[in-house]
Amino acid sequence: MINLSKLPPTTVKRWLEYFSYFVPGTRQGDQVLYPYETLKLLKRISELRMERYHLSTIVRLLIEEGFPMYGKAEQEAPASERTEIDAAESPQxxxxxxxxxxxxxxxxxxxxxxxxxxxxxxx
Known part of the structure; x- marks a missing residue:
């Protein structure tokens, strides 16, 4: 992800954490796998930061631009476990x-x- 985005590693890690609701990562052991669409998100965030937008404003703009949001359960659990999590945590x-x-x-x-x-x- 870091090599493809051509951004500093600390920036990518910080943005993936800050914008986590926009990033559908899947954990496999000690690795997190991200879909290719995450590069589009990082590129857009980079463009907005170059325009000097604050991080909270970027969240609003991403919502307005229609970037999908994902729940924490969807990000952290493998697909086979998602239905169990959804059933067990109905308030979530x-x-x-x-x-x-x-x-x-x-x-x-x-x-x-x-x-x-x-x-x-x-x-």
Whole structure:
């Protein structure tokens, strides 16, 4: 992942941790495997950082741009164990859905505020 992204290793590790809800990693022993789409995510984060966006703003932009979000159970458990986790932890998906709904609502409100501020700026 580090070689393909052409980013410093510490940056990749920090971003994979900070943006973990956007990264569907699968743990196999002491390794974490990431799908190819993770490179697209890292590239977009890199572009936004080059434009000097703050990490929290990048989260909002990724949500607005439609990057999928994944739950922690999906990231850490092998596919064969996911159904067992989902069945055993029924409150977890509800909490994740609430989090996604809250983040989407927050993103919408931030866009509304930005539009309002731009309106005043034009006048």
């Amino acid at each position: 998906p509800d909490r994740q859905q609430q989090l996604v709904a809250s983040l989407s609502s927050l993103a919408s409100e931030l866009v509304r505020i930005a539009d309002h501020l731009n309106h005043w700026k034009v006048q």
